Amino acid sequence: MQELLKELVEKHRKTTELGKVASYIPELEKTNPRNLGIYILDNEGNEYFAGDYDNKFTVQSISKVVALMLAILxxxxxxxxxKVGMDPSGDPFNSIRKLETSSRRKPYNPMINAxxxxxxxxxxxxDAKDKFNRLLEFFKKITEDPSLELNPKVYLSESExxxxxxxxxxxxKSEGIITGNVEEALEVYFKxxxxxxxxxxxxxLGLFLANEGQTSTGEQVVSNRVSRIVKTLMVTCGMYDNSGEFAVRVGLPSKSGVGGGIVSVVPHKMGIGIYSPALDQKxxxxxxxxxxxxxxxxxxxxIF
Structure with a gap:
């Protein structure tokens, strides 16, 4: 496996030249677009990795998976x-168009920005600080990574x-979908x-979902049903308006982020983490x- 991952990273390092890093968030534009890494963890405790697997990057939209589980809890x-639907939108992840034109009023799914x-x-x-800290502690718990922390430069760049x-x-808020303080919700989201x-x-995170919401210690943090809901939405909506094509090509529950991350789940077997900041048009x-x-x-x- 280790040799396979090394070969695949070397093969697709050149593929990074076909994409561009996210530029609409100024801090993300500073990232090296040629970076590429992968990390795999399986249920038997094996770890395999290659490339730039230990580079730090911001989680971006992959955090939507974590926030959804906590919101359901x-x-x-x-x-x-x-308040939010379960269907693909067919629009870009940051589109505002269907909020006003759709008869359903609520956003199509939890994986788009709205x-x-x-x-x-x-x-x-x-308050917003308390809410974010709860989310951060939840994220640490399910990934068993106590080192997780906010990147303040990226947060300010996102917020500004x-x-x-x-x-x-x-x-x-005007439609009654958000009932609390909007600025608090946005602060939590940006953070x-x-x-x-x-x-x-x-x-x-992928392994946690592969094990139906259990940590490596056997603690059931979220139910099997919540884990199934999240993985289903990852299949149908996790790769934005390219989720259908991705399901055909790759066929795993996955969620991407514009920071370059992809989390993928092989049910009952393994979790996969990818770092690849050069993005396609989607x-x-x-x-x-x-x-x-x-x-x-x-x-x-x-899985198909």
């Missing part, structure tokens, strides 16, 4: 999905340039996206997707 499944802001608004706490997200938040991780961190890591496709071809680990 805090509020219950029925309430959460009364839905994620609603989910972040549901996290319990006395996140005008479209702010517009979505206030629109959702959760700005948590520093490595490919190993998100591989641990906002997904271009070399990371190709690497995953080749890996699934070799391991025959698709």
């Amino acid at each position: 805090d509020n219950g499944e029925e309430y959460v999905f009364s 839905g994620a802001i609603v989910v972040s608004s549901m996290i319990k706490g006395d 340039t996140g005008n479209k997200n702010r517009a979505m938040g206030y629109y959702l 959760q996206c700005s948590i520093d991780v490595t490919a190993k961190t998100i591989a641990k 906002g997904n890591p271009i070399a990371g997707v190709c690497l995953l496709e080749d890996l699934c071809n070799e391991l025959k680990c698709r």
Whole structure:
């Protein structure tokens, strides 16, 4: 496995040249687009890695998976999905168009920005700082990574340039979808996206979901049902408006982030973390997707 991963990273290092790093968040534009790494953890305790697997990067939209689990624990499944849907939107992840034109009013799913802001608004706490700290501690627990922390430079960059997200938040407030303080919800959202991780961190998140919401100690942190809901939404919506093609090519529950991360789940077997900051036009890591496709071809680990 170790040799396979090394070969795949070397093969797709050149693929990174076909993508571009996210430039709409100024701090992310400083990233080296040629970076590429992978980390795999399996149920037998084996760890395999290659490339730039230990580089730190911000989790970005992969945090939507974590926030969704915590919001369901805090509020219950029925309430959460009364405010946000479960269907693919067919639009880019940061689109605002269907909020006003759709008859459903609520965002299509928790994996697009509008839905994620609603989910972040549901996290319990006395104020934005308390809510974010709860989310951060939850993230540490399920990844068994106590080193996780906020990247303050990326957070400020996100907050200062996140005008479209702010517009979505206030629109959702006007429609009664967000019931609390909008600025608190946005602060939590911008901060959760700005948590520093490595490919190993998100591989641990993948393994947690592969084990139906259990940590390596056997603690059941979220129920099998919540784990199944999250993985299903990762399949249908986790790779933005390219989720259908990704399901055909790769065939694993996955979630990407514009920081370059992809978390993938091989149910009951392993978690996979990818770092590949050069993105395609849909906002997904271009070399990371190709690497995953080749890996699934070799391991025959698709769920379909």
